[in-house]
Amino acid sequence: MATIGRFAPTPSGRMHLGNVFAALVAWLSVRKDGGQMVLRMEDLDTQRTSAEFAQVLREDLLWLGLDWDEETQPQSQRSEIYQEYFEKLEAMGLLYPCYCTRSQLHNVNAPHMSDGTYVYAGTCRNLTQEQKVAFGRLPAWRVMVPDQEWTVEDKIQGTYKENLAAHCGDFVVRRADGVYVYQLAVTVDDGLAGVTQVVRGMDLLGSAPRQMYLQSLLGFSHPEYAHVPMLLAPDGRRLSKRDKDLDLGYLRQHTTAEKLIGVLAHSAGLLDSPIPISAKELAKHFSFDKIKGDAIYLDGKSLF
Numbered sequence: 476m477a478t479i480g481r482f483a484p485t486p487s488g489r490m491h492l493g494n495v496f497a498a499l500v501a502w503l504s505v506r507k508d509g510g511q512m513v514l515r516m517e518d519l520d521t522q523r524t525s526a527e528f529a530q531v532l533r534e535d536l537l538w539l540g541l542d543w544d545e546e547t548q549p550q551s552q553r554s555e556i557y558q559e560y561f562e563k564l565e566a567m568g569l570l571y572p573c574y575c576t577r578s579q580l581h582n583v584n585a586p587h588m589s590d591g592t593y594v595y596a597g598t599c600r601n602l603t604q605e606q607k608v609a610f611g612r613l614p615a616w617r618v619m620v621p622d623q624e625w626t627v628e629d630k631i632q633g634t635y636k637e638n639l640a641a642h643c644g645d646f647v648v649r650r651a652d653g654v655y656v657y658q659l660a661v662t663v664d665d666g667l668a669g670v671t672q673v674v675r676g677m678d679l680l681g682s683a684p685r686q687m688y689l690q691s692l693l694g695f696s697h698p699e700y701a702h703v704p705m706l707l708a709p710d711g712r713r714l715s716k717r718d719k720d721l722d723l724g725y726l727r728q729h730t731t732a733e734k735l736i737g738v739l740a741h742s743a744g745l746l747d748s749p750i751p752i753s754a755k756e757l758a759k760h761f762s763f764d765k766i767k768g769d770a771i772y773l774d775g776k777s778l779f
């Protein structure tokens with residue numbers, strides 16, 4: 476069966492070097508195998524995203540030589556579809572309303588993970604009807620998680636295990652304002668598009684177990700996962716959106732796609748030297764085995 480991969484950018488600004496790297500690896504893997512690429516705009520946050528940014532993202536991807544076979548509906552237009560799957564979870568008896576305020580959730584006494592996220596203690600699991608009415612406001616909705624370990628066999632990072640009960644607790648699938656959250660939307664969108672391989676940034680590795688859990692509940696197959704390493708400046712600082720000279724708006728004016736791809740591929744271990752190369756040519760040299768899971772150090776000056 477042919478690989479179906481995806482680009483899933485958030486149209487809230489120009490692509491950054493880290494996004495470029497993840498998109499490049501996703502594309503190389505799919506094209507090397509003669510697979511299909513799906514593009515989807517993750518614009519659930521309608522305040523931060525726009526159709527103009529989406530168009531710029533498409534142009535940036537094409538400038539890099541990264542094409543796609545199909546663009547699926549943007550997430551902002553899919554509430555009714557997410558609602559169907561929300562109702563499936565509800566019918567399984569796995570959802571409950573949560574009335575906790577932000578400050579209650581981030582209470583210093585709540586157990587926190589090292590990355591600052593909290594573990595939801597299940598506070599609202601057993602509220603009575605009277606208690607629910609007494610809050611007098613619309614709740615968020617959480618899905619109950621089992622005390623069970625999930626294993627991600629990541630093609631770059633290796634084996635990653637997580638028990639959702641210990642790591643995050645019951646998590647939100649719909650916010651109080653009615654917006655479906657990322658975890659549910661991604662699971663439904665990837666599942667309906669038949670995505671078989673998810674390649675994205677390392678910062679999303681911790682989302683994979685939640686998505687695997689939702690996939691298993693909603694009847695979708697688990698895709699393969701590959702989480703690409705973070706790009707760091709030579710001093711160890713994470714390259715971020717603040718490095719304006721490393722977003723595509725600047726890069727497109729000051730370098731070529733081939734130069735950029737050559738430097739990225741060399742830094743990642745895909746090429747022996749940083750020679751300018753097209754994405755199409757690089758696909759012939761691609762293998763996940765060549766990419767190490769550790770952070771990649773990259774001097775922005777080498778891109779010009």
Ligand SMILES: [Zn+2]
Nearest residue numbers: 573574575599
């Ligand atoms: Zn609650």
